[in-house]
Amino acid sequence: MTTPVADDPRIIEFDVRTDEMLVNMGPQHPSTHGVLRLVLRTDGEIVSQVEPHIGYLHRCAEKIGENLTARQWIPYTDRMDYLAAMNMNLGWALAVEKLMKHEVSEKARHLRVLISELGRIASHLVGMGAYGLDLGTFSPFLYAFREREKLLDLFEEACGARLTYSYITVGGLTADLPPGWLERCEAFLDQFEPIIQEYHSLLTTNAIFVKRTAGIGVLSREMAIDYGCSGPVLRGSGVDQDLRRDGESIYTAMYDGYAFEVAVQKNGRYPRDHAYPAVPADAVLGDCWHRFFVRMLEVVQSMDLVRQAIDRYSACKGPLGEPLKLAEKIPVGDAYLETECPKGQMGFYLVGDGSPIPWRVRARSSSFSNLSVLHELCHGCLIADVPAIVGSLDIVMGEIDR
Amino acid sequence: MRGPGFLEKLEEAVPGAIVGKNLEAIDPWIEVSAERLVDVCRWLKQSADSRFDSLECITAIDWCEPDPKKAAKVSWQPHTELVYHLWSTASRVSLVLKVNLPRWKNDVPGQLPEAPSVTGVWRTADWHEREVFDLSGIHFSGHPDLRRILCPEDWEGYPLRKDYEMPLDYHGIRGR
Numbered sequence: 089m090t091t092p093v094a095d096d097p098r099i100i101e102f103d104v105r106t107d108e109m110l111v112n113m114g115p116q117h118p119s120t121h122g123v124l125r126l127v128l129r130t131d132g133e134i135v136s137q138v139e140p141h142i143g144y145l146h147r148c149a150e151k152i153g154e155n156l157t158a159r160q161w162i163p164y165t166d167r168m169d170y171l172a173a174m175n176m177n178l179g180w181a182l183a184v185e186k187l188m189k190h191e192v193s194e195k196a197r198h199l200r201v202l203i204s205e206l207g208r209i210a211s212h213l214v215g216m217g218a219y220g221l222d223l224g225t226f227s228p229f230l231y232a233f234r235e236r237e238k239l240l241d242l243f244e245e246a247c248g249a250r251l252t253y254s255y256i257t258v259g260g261l262t263a264d265l266p267p268g269w270l271e272r273c274e275a276f277l278d279q280f281e282p283i284i285q286e287y288h289s290l291l292t293t294n295a296i297f298v299k300r301t302a303g304i305g306v307l308s309r310e311m312a313i314d315y316g317c318s319g320p321v322l323r324g325s326g327v328d329q330d331l332r333r334d335g336e337s338i339y340t341a342m343y344d345g346y347a348f349e350v351a352v353q354k355n356g357r358y359p360r361d362h363a364y365p366a367v368p369a370d371a372v373l374g375d376c377w378h379r380f381f382v383r384m385l386e387v388v389q390s391m392d393l394v395r396q397a398i399d400r401y402s403a404c405k406g407p408l409g410e411p412l413k414l415a416e417k418i419p420v421g422d423a424y425l426e427t428e429c430p431k432g433q434m435g436f437y438l439v440g441d442g443s444p445i446p447w448r449v450r451a452r453s454s455s456f457s458n459l460s461v462l463h464e465l466c467h468g469c470l471i472a473d474v475p476a477i478v479g480s481l482d483i484v485m486g487e488i489d490r
Numbered sequence: 491m492r493g494p495g496f497l498e499k500l501e502e503a504v505p506g507a508i509v510g511k512n513l514e515a516i517d518p519w520i521e522v523s524a525e526r527l528v529d530v531c532r533w534l535k536q537s538a539d540s541r542f543d544s545l546e547c548i549t550a551i552d553w554c555e556p557d558p559k560k561a562a563k564v565s566w567q568p569h570t571e572l573v574y575h576l577w578s579t580a581s582r583v584s585l586v587l588k589v590n591l592p593r594w595k596n597d598v599p600g601q602l603p604e605a606p607s608v609t610g611v612w613r614t615a616d617w618h619e620r621e622v623f624d625l626s627g628i629h630f631s632g633h634p635d636l637r638r639i640l641c642p643e644d645w646e647g648y649p650l651r652k653d654y655e656m657p658l659d660y661h662g663i664r665g666r
Binding site: 146151435 | 639
């Protein structure tokens with residue numbers, strides 16, 4: 089009698105049935121990105137069911153928003169996705185401006201693009217570094233944080249804060265850039281550009297990394313849309329959607345005249361793929377590797393946009409314009425606006441009743457929807473793959489729990 | 491939002507579903523009756539005219555009993571409003587659906603108002619409806635697993651209702 093030989097070691101695992109076990113992971117597990125608790129139902133090494141328990145960081149930000157004026161709520165948006173606070177500020181500011189039908193000056197518009205694209209780079213750097221940590225490699229984290237540190241220095245110079253900026257605000261920005269800032273920003277970009285290749289050799293093409301991510305946690309295009317996934321998670325599944333190009337006019341007008349290509353695989357090719365490593369043979373569209381790669385491409389894309397924004401911003405003469413008053417009255421009506429944040433499409437909804445304090449405030453979190461698909465991705469995977477899949481969704485608990 | 495012909499097709503496919511509309515608003519919306527909500531959603535998702543394949547957000551707004559001092563200025567009757575934001579990834583347009591519910595079922599305080607669940611149409615609705623149930627206290631009939639999501643399981647009350655009062659004590663933790 090011959091012993092059956094399986095190509096995939098998991099096939100043997102499937103044959104050996106053991107007692108079903110409930111394994112608790114988190115809420116203080118280092119690879120759950122904050123305080124996420126997962127209850128895994130396992131059979132040996134195979135995960136048959138995952139149940140996320142969230143809410144450990146719930147602060148009822150929406151209720152707080154119903155007791156503050158629109159501009160006073162800006163610092164609370166900082167604390168949602170605290171790794172991309174600039175983009176959160178922008179989302180809320182634009183939603184309020186949409187309801188008020190307010191337009192910012194051209195200079196402020198370009199400065200907003202500049203600063204929010206830098207925020208995107210900072211967020212993706214953390215996403216990349218922390219993903220390395222999840223998979224058991226420590227050095228990419230240090231490389232990523234070394235560069236992010238320089239970005240935070242730039243942010244600190246511009247607005248005084250390193251993490252919770254409240255820089256972009258309703259009706260404009262709190263201050264103009266200090267003298268010499270643009271040169272320092274350009275110096276950072278010049279120094280950062282060649283380093284991307286270093287990251288690719290550290291992770292993207294690393295054989296162990298590819299083995300851990302390629303073909304793992306495959307999210308189909310239909311499922312991604314059905315679960316309301318957005319951002320790199322959606323684009324990693326091959327859906328060509330980026331609100332900077334496809335969103336509402338108040339948001340896309342910000343990017344009028346900017347040249348950029350959405351980072352998504354079309355006909356088996358990524359934009360400008362000759363400059364970056366080829367897709368590994370094991371990778372399937374929609375797996376962890378693709379989600380990661382889309383983020384890496386977006387770092388380069390954002391650098392391009394920052395350079396374009398620097399040119400346009402410096403060409404603008406005249407003042408930046410003052411933001412709206414702290415207690416500016418909000419008209420009767422409602423407005424919903426989604427913006428393309430680094431983690432996905434962040435939506436803000438507000439209902440005004442004529443007073444400066446909105447009647448209802450709602451934050452639609454991208455990570456919330458992205459996380460809700462987790463149980464589908466983890467069905468049938470190995471326990472060791474769970475951190476790889478959670479990490480590839482690049483969630484931030486502050487934004488999920490609000 | 492689609493053109494006027496779109497609304498007529500919807501009216502034809504699901505008769506009597508549309509009970510109000512405002513196409514001049516910043517985000518044009520249509521109001522549908524709670525009973526026909528699932529039929530409308532299914533048509534919106536599947537019909538070749540619309541293809542709203544993505545549900546972005548569900549929000550509940552509590553239009554509460556106004557303060558007697560301000561009652562004269564207020565233009566609404568007490569009710570709860572559900573707002574659904576839909577998005578079509580194919581044609582990149584959005585649509586807003588609104589559903590009006592009483593604040594309490596049969597106006598008995600403590601009895602949660604009921605809305606049909608749309609989890610069968612979009613899977614996003616699963617967690618979003620749980621959140622609305624948790625924070626605004628709306629019961630979604632037909633939801634497969636309706637329980638609190640952000641607050642602890644034994645939490646009392648619905649924090650996003652306007653008349654909610656923070657508990658003084660929760661397992662020995664001072665609330666106020």
